[in-house]
Amino acid sequence: MSYTIEIEDIPIxxxxxxxxxxxxxxxxxxxxxxxxxxxTKSQDYIKAYLTRPNRIEKIKAFAGNVLRIxxxxxxxxxxxxxxxxxxxxxxxxIEIIECKSKPKIELTGNLLKMYIRPGFTIIQKFNLxxxxxxxxxxxxxxxIVKKWEEIMNVQIQELCIKKVKYHGYCTIxxxxxxxxxxxxxxxxSSNLAxxxxxxxxxxxxxxxxxxxxxNENRTDGHxxxxxxxxxGYLPDWKAISKKMNKGELCWWEKQxxx
Ligand SMILES: [Zn+2]
Numbered sequence: 001m002s003y004t005i006e007i008e009d010i011p012i013x014x015x016x017x018x019x020x021x022x023x024x025x026x027x028x029x030x031x032x033x034x035x036x037x038x039x040t041k042s043q044d045y046i047k048a049y050l051t052r053p054n055r056i057e058k059i060k061a062f063a064g065n066v067l068r069i070x071x072x073x074x075x076x077x078x079x080x081x082x083x084x085x086x087x088x089x090x091x092x093x094i095e096i097i098e099c100k101s102k103p104k105i106e107l108t109g110n111l112l113k114m115y116i117r118p119g120f121t122i123i124q125k126f127n128l129x130x131x132x133x134x135x136x137x138x139x140x141x142x143x144i145v146k147k148w149e150e151i152m153n154v155q156i157q158e159l160c161i162k163k164v165k166y167h168g169y170c171t172i173x174x175x176x177x178x179x180x181x182x183x184x185x186x187x188x189s190s191n192l193a194x195x196x197x198x199x200x201x202x203x204x205x206x207x208x209x210x211x212x213x214x215n216e217n218r219t220d221g222h223x224x225x226x227x228x229x230x231x232g233y234l235p236d237w238k239a240i241s242k243k244m245n246k247g248e249l250c251w252w253e254k255q256x257x258x
Contacts, residue, residue, distance in 0.1 A: 005043075007050045009071065010063045014046065022049060026062050028127050028163075033062060066123055081125050085112065087136070089196040096125075105132040130163045133193035137161045140197060141188055144204050152233065154211045158185040167192055168203040170210050184211055199244050202237045206230065 002015045013034045017023075023036040037046055050056065064072030084091050092112040099115050105128060106113045112132075116125060138161050149155055156170075166189060173183040186207045192200050209229045213219045220226055230237050 005046070007047065007056070007059065010059055010067070010069060012050065012059070024050075024055070026058075026066070028066055028123060031066055033059060081122055085129065086194040087112065087133075088193065089199075103128050105129065107132075130190050134161050134163065134190035136193050137188055137190055137200070140200060141204065144201050145186070145208075148201075148205055148208050148233075152205075152208050152212050154208055154215060156184040156186050156208070156211060158183065160185060160187040161190055162187055163191070164189045165191075167199075168207050170207040172211070172214055184214075186211075195244055196240070198240050202234060202240050205234050205237070209233070 002013060004011050004013050006012070010033070013032055015034060015036045016039050017036045018038075019036070020038050020040075022038070022041070025034045025036075027034065035046070035050065041049075050059065060072045063069040081096075082094065084093055086092070087107060090110060092107065092110045095111060095113045097113055097115050098118045098120075100117065101115065103114075103116050103120070103124075105115070114125065114128065116128065120128075141159060141161065145156065145159055164187065168186065168188045171185040171187065173185070175181055176183045186204070188200075188203060192203060209226055210219070212229065213225055218225045234240075
């Protein structure tokens with residue numbers, strides 16, 4: 001069952017689903033916001049969920065930048081696409097090439113060639129770049145995951161790469177069936193392609209530490225068990241993460257596109 005509600009004049013497609021959690025999705029390509037909700041949640045609950053401070057800010061940013069609802073277009077909106085972006089922590093110059101064929105990105109050395117259709121908007125360029133980021137994280141991550149699954153003696157069932165703000169998170173679905181009691185998904189952000197491969201490894205080990213502690217029934221969030229494991233497996237994880245957190249916000253983070 002699907003219906004649309006409006007939050008501060010912004011349309012949001014609500015779909016009732018079987019799962020027990022809420023899932024808010026921003027569809028950049030098709031330009032709409034979707035919220036999936038369990039059937040047990042009331043309208044008031046849904047409205048309260050959507051209007052929580054951080055969330056409503058994100059919804060308004062999407063309404064302005066993607067839906068182009070005039071009321072929410074940030075002033076001034078920076079319409080210029082960056083001329084340099086990082087790929088695995090190396091600054092690469094962007095060359096825009098307008099063409100009629102399918103949009104794509106090619107990386108040669110430190111030059112990132114962006115083949116786009118004439119009139120491509122900043123959002124479309126942003127989506128294309130993230131598609132590229134996603135593809136290179138997808139290429140790099142599986143072998144690192146496999147390496148650490150062996151070292152740490154854990155196993156996950158699914159690896160997802162998505163355009164999400166958090167660098168990584170892990171979802172543990174319990175009791176999928178009797179013969180298949182758990183389904184563990186690690187989700188990595190396509191954003192990780194901007195940072196170093198060392199940092200990608202830190203994020204993967206971080207998530208696998210959560211899995212290991214879950215398996216051993218010693219889950220403590222980011223408490224002592226977790227930190228001891230991280231220190232044991234990757235002694236310099238803190239230094240790598242520290243270097244990361246010092247980084248400036250990139251333009252799409254400033255524009256709140258992610
Ligand atoms: Zn964590």
